[in-house]
Amino acid sequence: MNYVIIGASAAGASAAKEIAKNRDESDQILIFTDETYPFYYRPRLIECLSGEVEVEDIIINDAEWFAEHDIDLHLSEKITEIDLENSLIKSAKNSYQYDKLLFANGSTCFVPPFSGVELDNIFTLKKAADLKEINAAAQQAKKVVVVGGGLLGLEMAYNFNKAGLETTVLEVADYLLPMQLDEKAGDLLESKLQKNNIKVITGAKTKGFTGKKKVEKVILENEEIAADLVLISTGIKCDTCLVEDLDIKTNKGIVVNEKLETSFPNVYAAGDLAEYDNQIYGIWPPALEQGRIAGQVMSGLESEFTGYVPSHRLKVAGINVVSIGNLNKDGNYQEKVLLDDDNYVKVIADNDQKIGAIIVGQYSEQNKLLAEIKK
Template sequence: MNYLIIGACAAGVSAVKEILKNRKENDQISIFTDENYPFYYRPRLIECLSGEVDVEDIIINDQQWFENNNIDLHLNEKIIEVDGKNKFIKSDNGKYKFDKLLLANGSHCFIPPFFGVELENIFTLRTAADVKVINKAAENAKKAVVVGGGLLGLEIAYNFAKAGLDTTVLEVAPYLLPMQLDKKGGDLLEQKLRANNVKVITDASTKGFEGKQNVEKVILKDREIEADLVLISTGIRSNTSLIEHLDLEINIGVKVNSKMQTSNPDIYAAGDVAEYKGEICGIWPPALAQGRVAGTIMSGGEAEFDGYVPSHKLKVAGINVVSLGELNKEGEYEEEIIVDNDTYVKLIKNNGEKIGVLIVGQYSDQNQILADIKR
């Protein structure tokens, strides 16, 4: 059996590790990435922006691991064609036949239609190569602006501030993390970020960027902000362009079933490129889980992906944030709010029973409340 995997990421490598368990004597495993690094812990790339961590420190499986397991690792090799009917893929370096193919080629950063994005020192962060370029630009920068105040954007801003940059984060919503928090919680989080030298502008409608060669200003609907380094963090889109000509069902990603199979029984997909029940996972834990399922099924085992419940506990720039249960329940319910200068706790109750909680900051009774709600 000839297994080909496009993408040496969480989904791709976790699939390979499952295939290894069921590997037969003549089975061949090849994995392709257009990056210069083997498997690394992508969520920690943000920490590399502060200078406290190097990319080499976050490599999980180095080239020696792939060699020891008799896996053909193709670094710096971009796949340019997939032929599902004749079962081969092509790169600039060659043509490779497959019996089973896994698409784990991830996603790219979405950039809204801002004007001026072609100016220098405007970046997105997705790969180790991105970090190297951003850090080089940051050496001569003073004012950084992060467009997008989601979890990733806030972490990026926090690490820029730790690196000594005058940092501002722009959030289009009226307060931070509206999917996880209410306004009081979002306002407290903003206050805590400001204490960590991160400026926050909410209701920030970014229009574009101005400058001669390098970016010099970020243009909002109602103001301008000086910047000599900009990072755009406004979501992701699946990398489906490689397979759009194939007879596969594609929506926001390539559609898969619970076994990570596409509409072609010999082609699988996992991670950010895969759409399961109308959703793209977009984060590390479900990508690992999907990869494990794909690798198991591809190599003759039994497994199913049954979805993923996002963690209710987050660390946002080192700040404890908890969001669990029914926070926007309609109808009759009670709210109990416990506030001090450093912590905000909102309990949602129905007939005295705890059904939801929101916490920003440290709270001594947190574990007990979470246990009560889960019960």
């Protein structure tokens, strides 16, 4: 049996590990990535912006580990074509036969149609390869603008700030983290960040960028902001380019069932590009879980993915931020709010059962609360 996996991050690596546990001696596991680094903890890439962490520090399994476990890891080999009828994948180097195939090649950064986005010193951060250019530009920069005040955008801003750069965050919504927080929590987080010398502009409608060759200004609807480095953090889009012309059902991503099966036999998908029950998670924990389950199913075991309770924990400039569970503001739920000048806690319940929570600041009962929600 030839197992082929496209993508060597959370979903791909966890699938390979599961298959390796259950393989027959003659089975082959091939895993392909266009990156030069093996499996690393991608959420910590952001820490590399401060200069305190190197990519080598966040590698989870190095090339030797894959070799020791008889997993054929192909670094720097981008898959360019899939032949479903003949069960082949192709790269510029070679073609490979598979019996079972897993798409785990993740997502790319979504960049809105800003004007001037082609100017130098405007970046996105998705892979280790992006870091070299960003850090080189940061060494010559003084003013950084992060477009996007989501979880990643705020962590990026914090790490630029730690590196000594004057940092501004632009968020199009009226308050920070609108997907994870309510307005009071978002406003409290903003005030805490401002106290830590990170400037935040909410309701910021970014139009584009100007400059001669390098970016010099960010153009908003009502103002201009000086910048010599811009990082765009405005979400992700599923990397479905390999399946665009194939007989595989897609919507926002590759549509899968609870077994992570696609609409084509013996072809699976997991991680950021997999769409289960109209949901794309785009975060590390469910990617690991989907990869694990896909690997089990591919190797003949019974296993199912039944969804994931969204949970976000963030620490920016020492500020504790937690968002977990069902935060549907339109539902007929009970809410309990605990608030003082420095801390905010909202607990959401349905028929007295705790189903969600928002925390900004410190809360002594946090671990107990999270455990109740996850039950």
